[in-house]
Structures are given as C-alpha cells and as structure tokens.
Amino acid sequence: MQSTRRVMGHRDSVILKLEGGLGNQLFQFAAGYYLASKNNTSLYIDQYSIPLTTFYGEKSFGFEQFEFNPINGFCHYKVLKHIPNSFIVNLSKRHIIVKRLILKFRMLTSNILRIPVYAEKNENPELSDFYKINGATKLHGNFQSWQLVENAALYGFPKILKLKNTPDWILELNASKKFQESLVLHLRVDKIARSNLTFQQPSENYYLKAIKIAQSMKSFNKLYVLSDDISFAQTVFQNKLPKDIEFLEMPIHASPAERLYFMSLFGGIICANSTFCGWAAWSIYNSGGLVIVPLPYGDGKVPGSRDFPNSWIKLDKVSGVQLD
Numbered sequence: 387m388q389s390t391r392r393v394m395g396h397r398d399s400v401i402l403k404l405e406g407g408l409g410n411q412l413f414q415f416a417a418g419y420y421l422a423s424k425n426n427t428s429l430y431i432d433q434y435s436i437p438l439t440t441f442y443g444e445k446s447f448g449f450e451q452f453e454f455n456p457i458n459g460f461c462h463y464k465v466l467k468h469i470p471n472s473f474i475v476n477l478s479k480r481h482i483i484v485k486r487l488i489l490k491f492r493m494l495t496s497n498i499l500r501i502p503v504y505a506e507k508n509e510n511p512e513l514s515d516f517y518k519i520n521g522a523t524k525l526h527g528n529f530q531s532w533q534l535v536e537n538a539a540l541y542g543f544p545k546i547l548k549l550k551n552t553p554d555w556i557l558e559l560n561a562s563k564k565f566q567e568s569l570v571l572h573l574r575v576d577k578i579a580r581s582n583l584t585f586q587q588p589s590e591n592y593y594l595k596a597i598k599i600a601q602s603m604k605s606f607n608k609l610y611v612l613s614d615d616i617s618f619a620q621t622v623f624q625n626k627l628p629k630d631i632e633f634l635e636m637p638i639h640a641s642p643a644e645r646l647y648f649m650s651l652f653g654g655i656i657c658a659n660s661t662f663c664g665w666a667a668w669s670i671y672n673s674g675g676l677v678i679v680p681l682p683y684g685d686g687k688v689p690g691s692r693d694f695p696n697s698w699i700k701l702d703k704v705s706g707v708q709l710d
Contacts, residue, residue, distance in 0.1 A: 399428045401501060401524040403493075405439040408448040408642040409661030410528055415449060415463075416538040417516070417529035422457050423541035425520055429463040434492050437475045438485055441578045444642070445469065451549050451643040455542035466496075497524050511692070530661065533693050535668065545672035547665065549647050555637050556648050569606040569676075570652040571597070571631075572663040573613040573623060579658075587659050588680040588703035590626050595706030596656040596678045597628065599699060604654060604676055610634050612649055659683060659703060671695060681709055 402418035404411050415431075422429035433447045446469060456462050470478075470488070478485035497503065504519060506527025513531055539545050549556075559565075574587050597609065609631045613619035616635045624633070636645055646662060649655070650669035654676035657663040667677040680703030683692050694700060700709040 398522050399430050399501070400425070400522065401430045401432060401497065403435055403496075403524065403526050404431055404433045404447055405435040406528070407440050407442055407444055407662065408646060409663075409665055410530070411436070411447055412449055412665050413529045413531070413535070413661065414525070414527070416535045416543055417527070418463070418525055419454075419457060419543050420534060420538035420541060421516075421519060421523060421525070422461075422463075423538070426458055427522065428461055429457055431463055431465045432492075432496055433465060433467075434469055434496070435489060437469060438478050438489065442642075448642050451551070451641060452544070452647075453548045453550055454544060457542075459542070493526070531693055532664075532668075532695055536695070546669045547647060547650060549643065552647075553640070553644055555640065556644065556651075559634075559648075560651060564607055565610075565651045566653045567606065568608040568610055568652050569597075569600050569604075569654040569656070570610045570612055570649060571627075571656040572649065572658045572660065572666070573611060573619040574658040574660050574663075575619045575622065576614045579614070579660075585659050585684055586703070588701075589706070590623075591706040592680055592701055592703050593623075593627065593656060593706075595708075596699075596701055599701075599708065600654050600656060600676055600678060606654060608632065610652070612636070612645075654678075667698070671698065 400418055400422040402414060404414055418429050418431070431447065436447060437445050447465065454463070474488060478488050501522045501524050503524045503526060504516060506513070506516070506529060511531070513529070513534060535543065571593060579587055600606065609628060611619060611623070611627070611631055611633045613633075616633055620633045636648060642662070646666055649663065649666035652670060652675065655663070655667050655670050655678070657667055657677070657679045659680050664679070667679065671677045677698040679694055679698050679700055681692070681700050682703070701707065702709060
C-alpha cells in the first residue's frame with residue numbers, strides 16, 4: 387500500500403479524483419487514462435470521495451475487475467488505498483455542509499505539491515480546455531463525454547469491456563441462451579432512480595417505440611429485460627411490454643462490474659437514462675450491435691453524457707420520437 391505523501395508526491399503525474407458509481411467512475415477513468423497516455427505520465431487514482439458521493443453504497447472504485455491495457459504500453463494505474471471511515475461517511479451523508487467541508491479538505495491535503503488542478507466546468511461540455519493540458523494535473527469532474535472516451539480508445543482504452551475472470555453465473559447463462567442474437571432492455575426502477583428528478587427515467591412510450599425500431603432494423607431471437615430491481619420492474623412493466631419478453635434476474639451477490647459486463651453480451655440494447663447502461667452500450671456498439679438511448683439525458687443544469695456516437699439511435703425519452 388502506498389502512502390498519501392508518496393502517491394501524491396509525483397510532480398509529473400496525473401492524479402484523478404474518483405467519485406460516484408461505476409458508470410461515472412469509468413468516464414473519469416477514461417479522462418485520466420487519456421491525459422496520462424497523451425502526456426506520457428503516470429496515473430494515480432484517489433478513491434477517497436467515492437463512499438461520500440455514491441447513492442448505492444460503493445466503498446471503493448469498481449472497475450478493478452475489468453481488463454485495461456497499460457498506459458503507454460508499460461505503466462499500470464496506481465490506486466490510493468485510503469478511504470474515509472464509516473463514521474465520516476455516515477456524518478457526511480446526514481449533513482451536506484459536513485460533506486462539502488470534508489471534500490474540500492481532501493482536495494487540499496491530497497495535493498501537497500500543489501499540482502495544477504483542472505476542475506471540469508459545466509459551461510464547457512466540449513472540454514476544449516481539457517484537451518490543451520500538457521503537464522501534471524489533478525483532475526476533478528465527471529467527464530461524461532463519449533468523444534473523450536473515443537479519444538482515450540486511440541491510446542488503448544478498451545472499446546469492449548472484459549472481465550479478468552468471468553464468474554460461473556455468467557458462463558452458465560451465456561452457455562444456455564444466445565444473448566449475442568438477442569435484444570436487452572434496461573429498466574432503472576430502484577427508489578433512488580424513481581425519486582431523481584434531475585435524471586428522470588424514460589416513459590413506456592420510449593421503450594415500446596424503441597422495441598419496434600430495433601426489431602425493424604435487426605432480427606433478434608429474443609427480448610430480455612435487466613434491471614436494478616427485477617421484481618419491481620416485472621410488476622410495473624410486464625403487462626405493458628410484449629408478452630414474450632423474459633425478465634432476467636442476476637445474482638444478488640453479483641458486483642456492479644459483473645452486472646455491467648453481463649449486460650454488454652447482447653446483440654442490441656435499449657438503454658435507460660443511465661451512465662451504467664451506457665457503458666454496456668459502448669461494448670455492444672464496438673461489437674457491431676445496435677444501441678438505442680433516451681434524450682435528454684439530464685433534466686437539470688448539469689450536462690450529462692449527451693454526445694453519443696452518431697450511430698446510436700436517439701429517441702425522446704417521453705414521446706419515443708426518433709431524434710436527429
């Protein structure tokens with residue numbers, strides 16, 4: 387384990403502050419991977435903020451199960467192991483001011499050599515100033531840009547996410563069903579998603595029209611549903627979706643990385659309003675599959691991952707009307 391002083395003491399490094407769940411983390415990692423690769427530097431990851439900023443209880447970074455090429459062909463990313471204790475996490479989740487103070491303090495103490503900080507600006511979603519960085523930097527932001535991910539892929543960031551070790555439950559399901567020839571529909575219906583007014587989930591119209599479009603473009607053997615709460619999804623949607631649809635339940639012990647990878651095994655995907663689903667779509671898209679996504683991604687002032695690849699089919703998430 388590396389100490390805070392040692393890890394943060396490299397003047398020529400890119401230091402990446404991670405936060406949020408796996409979908410957000412992967413965007414942030416792509417940004418750090420790109421910058422470290424372009425500038426031929428090391429990449430250090432600070433995961434301290436994750437348990438303070440996620441809705442789903444993640445305690446540390448979630449993409450360690452995926453395979454990643456070494457940066458510049460020889461250097462693997464390095465992770466700062468230190469995370470806040472449960473008392474600090476619980477206190478910060480109960481008091482927003484406390485959380486802000488803790489994150490501010492961490493921002494100052496994790497950069498003792500005063501490496502220049504780049505904080506993503508919402509008013510510059512194209513990240514034009516980010517691409518001009520040519521030296522050591524500490525990165526703060528969400529970096530939800532698929533163009534940035536495409537640029538990171540030029541340096542070796544994976545176009546298809548793969549697990550280092552595939553669990554038996556995925557191997558068994560994949561052997562018994564032809565997922566590559568099937569279409570998957572992702573429903574986000576957990577309590578947090580239902581109450582999040584900034585990122586409202588798509589309507590029934592979106593899903594029904596997306597299914598028709600997908601089936602008109604490609605012959606799929608089967609239609610499946612995956613969800614963060616499959617029982618609730620089945621209760622709400624089973625009578626609204628085609629009768630031959632199959633609701634798949636993943637093991638409760640499955641990690642977010644395993645769930646994301648499993649979702650990426652299909653030949654086509656109809657996404658919810660979710661960065662998590664978007665990363666499964668990224669793998670499906672680069673495997674030659676069909677991707678349908680809802681717009682607008684965000685309903686508030688904070689930009690989200692709106693710059694989807696051109697070949698992804700975009701539908702209005704309320705009406706289901708296809709957008710240019």
